[in-house]
Amino acid sequence: MQQLTSYIMGQWLFGQGESRKIYHALTGEALYEVSTEGLPLVDSLAYGRKHGGDALAAMTFQQRGQMLKAVAKYLLERKDYLYEISAQTGATKVDSWVDIEGGIATLFAFSGLANRELPDDTIWPEDEMIPLSKQGQFIARHILTSRRGVALHINAFNFPCWGMLEKLAPTWLAGVPAIIKPATASAQLTQAMVSLIVESGLVPEGAIQLICGGVGEIFEHLDFEDVVTFTGSAATGQKLKSHPRLREKSIPFTMEADSLNCAILGVDVQPEQPEFSLFIKEIVREMTSKSGQKCTAIRRIIVPGSQLEAVKQALLHRLSGITVGDPAVEGVRMGALINQEQRDDVQEKVLFLQQNGCEILCGGTTQGVNIIGGDIHTGAFYPPTLLYCADPYTHRAVHETEAFGPVATLMSYQTTEQAVELAIMGEGSLAGTVVTAEASVAQEVIRHSARAHGRMLILNEAAATESTGHGSPLPLLVHGGPGRAGGGEELGGLRAVKHYMQRTAIQGSPSMLTAVTKQWSRGAEVYADPVHPFRKYFEDLVIGDTLLTARRTVSEADLVNFACLSGDHFYAHMDKIGAAQSLFGERVAHGYFVVSAAAGLFVDAAVGPVIANYGMENLRFIEPVKIGDTIQVRLTCKKKIKKAQKTQEDKPNGVVEWDVQVFNQHGVVVALYSILTLVERREGDFV
Template sequence: MQQLTSYISGVWAYGQGKERAIHHAVSGEALYQVCSDGLPLAESLDYARQHGGKALAAMTFQQRAQMMKAVAKHLLAHKESLYQISAETGATRGDGWVDIEGGIATLFAYAGLAGRELPDDTLWPEDELIPLSKQSQFAARHVITSRPGVALHINAFNFPCWGMLEKLAPTWLAGMPAIIKPATASAQLTQAMVKLIIESGLVPEGALQLICGGVGDIFEHLDYQDAVTFTGSAQTGQKLRSHPRLLQKSIAFTMEADSLNCCILGEDVTPEMPEFAIFIKEVVREMTTKAGQKCTAIRRVIVPAAQMDAVQQALLKRLGGVTVGDPAHPDVRMGALVNLEQRDDVQQKVDYLLRNGCEPLCGGSLSALQLTGNGAENGAFYPPTLLYCADPFTHQAVHGTEAFGPVATLMPYQNAEQAVELALLGQGSLAGSLVTADEQIAAKIIRATACAHGRMLILDRHAAVESTGHGSPLPMLVHGGPGRAGGGEELGGLRAVKHYMQRTAIQGSPTMLAAIGREWVRGADVVEEQVHPFRKYFEQLAIGESLLTARRTITEADIVNFGCLSGDHFYAHMDKIGAAESLFGERVAHGYFVVSAAAGLFVDPGVGPVIANYGMENLRFIEPVKIGDTIQVRLTCKKKIKKAQKTAEDKPHGVVVWDVQVLNQHQQPVALYSILTLVTRQNGDFIPAA
C-alpha cells in the first residue's frame, strides 16, 4: 500500500504514528496510508513566511497573475493523470470535469481578472482621492497591501481539486503563501495536483505546502497576519473557529459549511410549461452529480401542493433512469460516495428523517440499490433517494438534517408566503433556486429570501438555455452563505483577494499619496516637459507627467455643426428660447462636443508610440460650457499597466491611464474623466514555452 506523503518545508515527507487508510470508492480496495504525525508542521509556517511569502510579496499583481496562468496551462496539459485518480474517489468523468477542469478554470479566471483590473505593482490603491480639507491639500485614500502571513486552507473531501484551487487563486494573487490540508478521504487527488504544481517549477518555493493527515498543533503557532479557511461540516467548523489561538490573535477565519439548499417551483408553473421540465431536470442533476456530495446540492424541493403529484411522477420517472455503478462503465451516470463511512452516515441521516415526518418515494436503503457493471459490490454506493414530507412546518428535522449524498425531500406549500417561510427554515444556505416564468413571483420570492442565501438562481425557459445550474459556484460570484452555511464568503471576483490582504486608510498631501500609491492623484505635483507625452514610449513616461494645452473658444458654429454632425438636437443646445427657460439660462455646448474638443487639444496627431484609444472612464460634466467660453485641458499620466507579450509576433505594449481635466477661462473644471491608451513598449519580454 502506498504512503501518501506531505510536502513540508520543501521536502516530501511521511509521518510516524497512527496511520489511516484510503480505500477505492468503487472496489473497496485499500490504496494509500496517510500519516502526518511527527512532521515539523509548525516549522512549515515559518518556512512559508520566509520563502514563499517574501517571494510572492515581491511580485506585482501582474506577475502573480502570469504565474497563475502558467500553472493553469500546466495542469490542463496533465489533466488526464488527474482524471485517473479522480475515479478512485467514485467520481464519473463528468464529476471529475467539474472538480479538475472547473478548478483550473478558476485559476484562469483570476489571472484574467488581475490582468484587466489590478496594477503592475505590489500595492493596490482601492479608491480615488478623498479630500479632507477645503484646499484639498490634506486628503486620504485606501490602499491594500499583502500581509506577511500564511493561509491555512482546510478543505472538504468532495472537491479535492476545485476546493483547493478556488482558495489558492485569490491567496496567491494577494501575495500570500498557502498550506493545504485536504480531507483524508480524497487526499490522493489533491496531492497529485500539488505534485504537478511543485514539479513544474512555476511557483516560488514555499508558496505551496501540503499536509496529508492531521494538522497536529499547527493552530498553536498561527499569528495575527495569518488566515484560516475551512470547508466542511458546521460542527467541525465551529470547533475550529473557537480555537483559543484564533481568538487571542484575532486571526481571520472563513467557514463554508454544508447547507440545506432549496429549489422552489413557482405557483405559475404547470406540467405543460417548459419550466416544469427544467425544474425536474435541475433537481435530478443536483441529486446525482457527485452522488449528491456537494455543499450546494438541492436538499429541499419546495413544490405547490397542486402540482405535487405531477412533480412526484416526473421525478421518479427520471430518477428511475439513473444508472449507478462503476464510473468506468459507459452506461453509468452516478458513481459511488467517497467511502463506506460516508455511505453509512448518509443512511443514518435518511433513517432519522424517515423517523421524523418523512416517507420514502424511492431509494432510502441499500436494499433498493441496483448496480451497473461488475466488481462494484464492495463499493460505497447509495441509491438516489427521494423523500416526501407532507407537513414540513410541523416536522422540523427536514430543515436541520442533511444526508450528504443523493438525497432530497419533497415538501408542499399552499401560497408564496409559505414557500418563503419554508426556504427561510433552512437557517441560511449557500444556494437557492426558483423556477418560474412569472416576473412578479420571482421578485416577491427572491426579495424575501435573499437574506438567507449566498447565491440565488432564477430559472425560466430563457435562462435555462445557458445556465450553469443551481450548484455551480462561479469565480466572479460570491460563494458562501449566512447562518448554517457558515457565514463566510469566498470567490466573488477580486473581493476574495481582499480577504487575504490588509486595507489601510492613508492620509497626507496629494503628492505624498501619489508617491505611496505610485499613481498620480489630482492635486499632486506634476512634471511638464517640452516633448509631448504622446511622443514617448511606455517605459519613458513618468507618473505625474503632464501637458497643459493651448486654449479654444467655443462658438455658436461649433454647437450647430456638432448638432448637425451627431444628430443631437437637444433643446438646451439648439433651441434658443427653450434653453433660455432651462436651468442654464442660455444655449450650452454638447457635453460630448466638449470631450471631442478636448481631445483635439491634447492629441498629438503624428505617428508615434500611442497605438489606440482603449477607453474612457468616470466621465463627469461639472459646469456648462456656453457660447464664448474658452476651454483648456490638463492631461496627466495617472498610472501605467504593463501588458504581457503573449507571442513573439505581438507588439509589446502597456495601458496608460491619463487624467483629463477640462478647464474654462476661470480655471474651473467643466469636465473630468480618464482616458486609457495602448502605448508601445520599447522592449519585448516574450518567453517561449519550454
C-alpha cells in the same frame, strides 16, 4: 500499500506512528495510508512566511496573474493523469471534469482579472482620492497590502481539486503563501495536483505546502497575519472557529459549511410548460451529480400543492432511469460515495428523517439495489433517494438534517409567501433556485428570501440554454452563505483577493500619496516636458508627466455642427427659448462636444508610440460650457500597467491611464475623467 506523503518545507515527507487508510470508493480496496505524526508542521508556518511569503510579496499583481495562467496551462496539459486518480473517488467523468477542469478554469479566471484590473505593483490603491480639506492638500486613499502570513486552507472531500484551487487563486494573487490541508478521504487527488504544481517550478518555493493527514498543533502557532479558510461540516467548522488562538490573535476565519439548499417551483408553472421540465431536470442533476456530495446540492424541493403529485411522479420517473455503478462502464450515470463510512452516515441521516416526518418515496436503502460493474458490499454505493415531508412546518428535521449524498426531500406550499417561509427555515443556504415563467413570482421570491442565501438562480426557458445550473459556483460570483452555510464568502471576483490582504487608510498631501501609491492624485506635483506625452514610449513616461494645452473658444457654430454630426438636437443645446427656461438659463455646449474638443486639444496627431485609446472612465460634467466660453485641458499621466507580451509578433505595450481636467477661462473645472491608452514599449519580454 502506498504512503501518501505531505509536502513540507520543500520536502515530500511521511509521518511516523499510526496511519489512516484511504480506500477505493468503488472496490473498497485500501489504496494509501497517511500520517503526519512527527512532521515539522509548526515549522512549516515560518517556512511559508519567509520563503513563499517573501517571494510572492515581491511580485507584482501582474506577475502573480501571469503565474496563475502558467500553472493553469501546465495542469491542463496533464489533466489525464488527474482523471485517472479521480476515478478512485467514485466520480463520473462529468464529476471529474467539474472538479479538475473547473478548478483550473478558476486559475484562468483570476489571471484574467489581474491582467485587466490590477496594478503592475505590489500594493493596490483600492479607491480614488478622498479630499479631506478645502484647498486639496490633505487627502486620503485606501490601499491593500499583502499579509505577511500564511493562508491555511482546510478543504472538504467532495472537490479535492476545485476546492483547493478556488482558494489558491485569490490567495496567490494577494501575494500570500498557502498550506493546503485536504480531507483525508480524497487526499490522493489533491496530492497529485500539488505534486504537478511543485514539479512545474512555476511557483516560488514555500508558496504551497501540503498536509496529508492531521494538522497537529499548527493552530496553536498561527499569528495575526495568517488567515484560515474552512470548507466542510458546520460542526467541525464551528469547533475550529472557536479555537482560542484565533480569538487571541484576531485571525481572519472564513467558513463554507454544507447547507440545506432549496429549489422552488413557482406557483405559476404548469406541467405542460417548459419550466416544469427544467425544474425536474435540475433537481435530478443536483441529486446525482457527484452522487449528491455537493455543498450546493438541492436538499429541499418546494412545490405548489397543486403540482405536488405531478412533480412527485415526474421525479420518480426520471430517477428510475439513473443507473448506479462503476463510471467506467458504459451507461452508468452515477458513481459511488467517497467511502463506506460516508455511506453509513447518509443511511443514518435518511433513517432519522424517516423517523421525523419524512416518507421514503424511492431509494433509502442499499438492499436490492442493482449495481452495474460493482458490488454493493465492497463499494460505497447508495441509490438516489427521494423523501416526502407532508408537514414541513412541524417537522423541523427536514430543515436541519442533511444527508450528504443523493438525497432530497419534497414538500409543498399554498402561497408564495409560504414558499419563502420554507426556504428561510433552512436558516442560511449557499444556493437557492426559483423556477418560474413569471417575473412577478421571481421578484417576490428573491426580494424576500435573498437575505438567507449566498447565491440565487432564477431559471426559466430563456435562461436555460446558457445557465450553468443551480450548483455551479462561478469565479466572478460570491460563493458562501449566511447562517448554517457558514457566514463566509469565497470567490466573488476580486472580493476574494481582498480577504487575504490588509486594508489601510493613508492620509497626507497629494504628492506624498502619489509617491506611496505610484498613482498620481490631483493636486500632486506634475512634470512638464517640451516633449508631448504621446511622443513617449511606455518606459519613458513618468507618473505626473503633464501637458497643459492651448485654448479653444466655443462658438455657436460648434454647437450647430456637432448637433448635425451627432444627431443630438436636445433643446438645451439648440432651442434658445427652451434653454432660457432651463436651469442653465441659456444654450450650452453638448457634454460630448466638450470631451471631443478636449481630445482635439491634447492629442498629438502624428504616428507615435500611442497605439490606441480604448476607454474612458469616471466622466463627470461639473459646470456647463456656454457659447463664448474658452476651454483648456490638463492631461496628466496617472498610472501605468505593463502588459505581458503574448506572442513574438505582438507589439510589446502597456496601459497608461491619463487624468483629464477641462477648465474654462475662469480656471473653473467643467469636466473630469480618465482615458486609457495602449502605449508601445521599447523592448519586448516574450519568452
